[in-house]
Amino acid sequence: MVLADAFIQGILMGFLFALISLGLTIIFGVMDIVNFAHGEFLMLGMYTAYCLSISLGVDPLVTLPLCGAVGALLGLVSYYGLVRYLLRGPMVAQLLGTFGLMLFLRYLAVFLWGIDYRMIKKGLLVGKSLTVGPFHLDMTKVVCALLSLVAFTVVSWIIFKTRVGKALRATSINREAASYMGIKTERMNALAWAMGGITVGIAGGLLANFYYIYPMVGLLFVMIAFATVALGGFGSIKGAFFAGILIGILETVFPIIGHLLKTSIIGPHYKMTIVYLAYFLVVVFRPRGLFGWEQ
Amino acid sequence: MGAIREAFDFSDFPLVERIGFGIFCLFLLAFPWLGMDSFGMAVMIQFLLFSLFGMGWNTIGGYGGQVELGKAQYVGIGAYTVAVLMVRWDIPYWFSMPLGVLIALGYSFLIGYPLFRLKGHYFAIATIATSLVLQDIFINWNFVGAAKGIELPIKGNTFLYMQFTNDTYYYYFILAYFLAGVLYMNWFRKSKLGYQLRMIKIDEEAAESLGIDARWCKIKAYAIASAFVAVGGSFIAVYNLYIDPESVMHLELSIMIALMAMLGGAASLWGPIIGAAILVPLDRYLGSWLGGHKELMGVDFMIYAAIIMFIAAFEPRGIWGIVERYRGRRT
Amino acid sequence: MAFLEVRNLTKDFGGIVANNDVSFSLEEGEIVGLIGPNGAGKTTLFNCIVGYYRPDGGRVIFRGRDITGWKPFQTAREGIGRTFQLMRAAGELTALEHVMVGAFLHQEDRVEAEREAREVLAFMGLEGVADLYLTELPLAIQKQVGLARALAIKPVLLMLDEVASGLNPTETEEMVKLLKRIHREKGITLFLIEHVMEVVMPISERVIVLDGGMKIAEGPPEEIAHDEKVIKAYLGEKYARGL
Numbered sequence: 001m002v003l004a005d006a007f008i009q010g011i012l013m014g015f016l017f018a019l020i021s022l023g024l025t026i027i028f029g030v031m032d033i034v035n036f037a038h039g040e041f042l043m044l045g046m047y048t049a050y051c052l053s054i055s056l057g058v059d060p061l062v063t064l065p066l067c068g069a070v071g072a073l074l075g076l077v078s079y080y081g082l083v084r085y086l087l088r089g090p091m092v093a094q095l096l097g098t099f100g101l102m103l104f105l106r107y108l109a110v111f112l113w114g115i116d117y118r119m120i121k122k123g124l125l126v127g128k129s130l131t132v133g134p135f136h137l138d139m140t141k142v143v144c145a146l147l148s149l150v151a152f153t154v155v156s157w158i159i160f161k162t163r164v165g166k167a168l169r170a171t172s173i174n175r176e177a178a179s180y181m182g183i184k185t186e187r188m189n190a191l192a193w194a195m196g197g198i199t200v201g202i203a204g205g206l207l208a209n210f211y212y213i214y215p216m217v218g219l220l221f222v223m224i225a226f227a228t229v230a231l232g233g234f235g236s237i238k239g240a241f242f243a244g245i246l247i248g249i250l251e252t253v254f255p256i257i258g259h260l261l262k263t264s265i266i267g268p269h270y271k272m273t274i275v276y277l278a279y280f281l282v283v284v285f286r287p288r289g290l291f292g293w294e295q
Numbered sequence: 296m297g298a299i300r301e302a303f304d305f306s307d308f309p310l311v312e313r314i315g316f317g318i319f320c321l322f323l324l325a326f327p328w329l330g331m332d333s334f335g336m337a338v339m340i341q342f343l344l345f346s347l348f349g350m351g352w353n354t355i356g357g358y359g360g361q362v363e364l365g366k367a368q369y370v371g372i373g374a375y376t377v378a379v380l381m382v383r384w385d386i387p388y389w390f391s392m393p394l395g396v397l398i399a400l401g402y403s404f405l406i407g408y409p410l411f412r413l414k415g416h417y418f419a420i421a422t423i424a425t426s427l428v429l430q431d432i433f434i435n436w437n438f439v440g441a442a443k444g445i446e447l448p449i450k451g452n453t454f455l456y457m458q459f460t461n462d463t464y465y466y467y468f469i470l471a472y473f474l475a476g477v478l479y480m481n482w483f484r485k486s487k488l489g490y491q492l493r494m495i496k497i498d499e500e501a502a503e504s505l506g507i508d509a510r511w512c513k514i515k516a517y518a519i520a521s522a523f524v525a526v527g528g529s530f531i532a533v534y535n536l537y538i539d540p541e542s543v544m545h546l547e548l549s550i551m552i553a554l555m556a557m558l559g560g561a562a563s564l565w566g567p568i569i570g571a572a573i574l575v576p577l578d579r580y581l582g583s584w585l586g587g588h589k590e591l592m593g594v595d596f597m598i599y600a601a602i603i604m605f606i607a608a609f610e611p612r613g614i615w616g617i618v619e620r621y622r623g624r625r626t
Numbered sequence: 627m628a629f630l631e632v633r634n635l636t637k638d639f640g641g642i643v644a645n646n647d648v649s650f651s652l653e654e655g656e657i658v659g660l661i662g663p664n665g666a667g668k669t670t671l672f673n674c675i676v677g678y679y680r681p682d683g684g685r686v687i688f689r690g691r692d693i694t695g696w697k698p699f700q701t702a703r704e705g706i707g708r709t710f711q712l713m714r715a716a717g718e719l720t721a722l723e724h725v726m727v728g729a730f731l732h733q734e735d736r737v738e739a740e741r742e743a744r745e746v747l748a749f750m751g752l753e754g755v756a757d758l759y760l761t762e763l764p765l766a767i768q769k770q771v772g773l774a775r776a777l778a779i780k781p782v783l784l785m786l787d788e789v790a791s792g793l794n795p796t797e798t799e800e801m802v803k804l805l806k807r808i809h810r811e812k813g814i815t816l817f818l819i820e821h822v823m824e825v826v827m828p829i830s831e832r833v834i835v836l837d838g839g840m841k842i843a844e845g846p847p848e849e850i851a852h853d854e855k856v857i858k859a860y861l862g863e864k865y866a867r868g869l
């Protein structure tokens with residue numbers, strides 16, 4: 001029973017992971033850059049929800065559009081202010097550059113808000129639970145999971161069904177060919193970053209409803225995002241979805257298994273380790289993940 | 296032996312550089328007598344230590360062109376081996392340090408084998424992952440003191456355990472390692488592996504066509520880097536007399552090491568030293584200045600981050616790259 | 627026993643059959659050319675032999691050993707050298723150092739490797755550029771350095787990948803003379819993949835023609851130039867007029 005409960009929790013978290021990873025995979029698909037600062041965008045989305053809900057006295061869910069906006073802004077500023085120049089350089093420079101951005105944003109948060117853990121305590125969903133059959137679920141998590149699913153679907157629809165989205169996909173499949181067809185790659189790059197920013201900003205706003213908010217939280221989730229994107233295949237949207245769910249399940253079920261087997265080696269403190277290991281194994285033994293392209 | 300001769304042979308450097316380095320060495324040798332305060336001494340010791348780390352990283356990151364961000368785990372291995380062996384079985388430094396290096400070498404071959412199937416971003420992320428995993432393990436492993444870490448018993452002045460009451464001894468100790476490191480790197484860049492690695496970096500396919508097993512070469516370079524860094528780690532154990540996973544295996548440490556080498560100029564002998572010379576004092580003096588201004592917490596890393604972004608965007612070859620460009624060598 | 631034997635080689639890229647049951651062999655000391663229109667599968671065949679690709683079917687046998695699927699560094703160690711169409715020029719190694727890396731295959735000592743490298747450069751008349759970085763050299767010289775580098779590993783079979791691409795007529799003539807010298811003075815078997823007929827036809831003893839992944843002709847250059855199948859494949863390439 002505990003296992004089944006963990007399973008459901010895992011799926012719920014998985015939708016959120018999928019949303020978080022969506023931005024990362026879009027950016028990578030379009031221009032082959034890994035945004036190390038992705039976790040920090042998430043973190044800033046969380047702080048946005050927190051600050052706005054406290055200062056305006058509104059429910060955090062209401063702040064979601066603003067979180068998205070903040071994310072988009074971050075993405076665009078990062079692109080035009082930094083990434084554009086990084087693209088000219090060797091890959092080493094790109095790695096270093098987004099890494100620097102990550103550190104910058106993280107310590108900006110430390111500077112602005114200190115290292116204390118914060119938590120949203122007031123809100124429509126906070127603390128309420130939902131009973132479905134034999135399962136007791138955290139209301140917040142359920143709603144956030146559903147909203148993540150909605151957001152994911154909307155973004156996927158944009159990418160697969162709209163003209164702009166198709167242009168984005170064309171650029172990610174073959175940059176040169178797309179530019180010959182009149183698609184402005186510069187704009188596509190910026191768009192990818194904006195979209196990446198929006199999705200992860202919203203994800204942050206959702207996450208803030210039930211997770212601790214602190215500057216280092218970005219590192220935790222970026223590793224999850226990397227594992228998810230690697231597993232799903234860098235650049236694959238479908239992959240991000242399924243991999244997100246898989247990782248969500250893995251992360252919640254694993255400690256339970258340890259508890260059931262009564263070993264202390266497999267325990268909740270190793271939750272992240274299993275994610276890192278998952279990344280490692282996927283990337284070494286099946287680099288293109290479930291749905292990705294040949295490396 | 297030919298290798299020793301090679302190590303001391305700096306003749307392919309321009310005269311200016313040779314003289315400059317010579318003067319710098321004299322300065323280093325005389326430093327403790329120049330009347331610096333204990334803070335300054337601590338900064339110099341840090342500088343030498345990080346130069347050592349940076350040079351080690353350089354073998355795989357600079358010459359090899361494989362940016363890896365997981366060096367901290369080897370600092371940890373070096374430090375913990377010395378600490379654990381001393382605390383539990385009273386083993387002297389001169390036995391535990393080589394053992395730590397051996398463990399680091401073994402471990403690096405073990406994870407290097409799968410790691411080097413990867414390239415570029417995937418590789419970098421994987422190195423981060425392995426470091427985080429090891430740190431996680433150490434935080435939870437009671438044998439090594441878990442999150443509390445290990446406090447080394449104070450033994451007063453002893454060469455057997457390499458503990459001293461006077462910082463000057465520590466200074467010359469790390470200086471010896473530093474100079475050995477420089478000589479080693481000088482030999483390395485002219486060695487067969489050094490050339491092969493540089494070829495791999497420029498054009499791996501071409502390197503393979505010349506009979507070079509690229510993956511194996513990279514693993515060897517990675518192992519060398521790990522050994523370097525483990526030696527530095529062993530120094531930290533006897534210098535700080537306290538280690539914990541947070542301080543010796545922290546991700547930020549890996550980043551600082553890589554950053555130092557890249558800032559100064561990866562793939563050059565002087566680069567890591569220059570990088571350390573800039574970042575270590577910056578870190579220390581900025582850190583102590585900020586310590587008095589609690590409201591400015593975080594600003595120091597913001598500055599480093601800004602430096603990183605700037606270098607990445609405009610001069611990825613680092614300071615030494617700027618010097619070389621000024622000299623007319625194009626890339 | 628042939629020097630290099632390619633038997634029923636097939637390479638399939640998820641639906642596109644780049645090499646379809648190709649068979650031929652080389653004797654030691656020959657100069658053989660491989661030609662064919664764009665997309666014929668020449669590069670794929672080349673890569674299957676040196677080890678960059680693993681063939682899906684067939685065998686590659688070199689000096690009696692089955693090297694099918696061997697990695698590039700393994701085929702290089704067996705004695706198969708190769709040149710590259712594109713030299714990745716970075717300002718990090720001088721021409722001499724490039725060639726030294728090749729020499730290091732048989733050498734442990736740097737001083738010896740340097741000496742050998744200088745010998746090869748002298749053989750090619752490139753002593754003057756030894757200490758220059760590749761980025762400072764014109765394309766034709768870069769390609770010669772690439773050739774020198776391949777020679778430094780002391781190959782017995784040298785595979786040349788479009789060695790004349792990007793060269794003007796004078797440079798092409800120089801290259802032809804150089805290749806003849808290499809063949810004559812070093813006794814290395816040459817296998818050229820080429821588009822430029824002015825290179826292949828004059829020096830090859832034998833020419834193999836690929837089209838659409840299959841071998842459509844094989845024989846001395848004069849015969850090939852007048853072979854109907856070949857002419858059809860190229861649809862009136864200038865070489866037919868030239869010869």
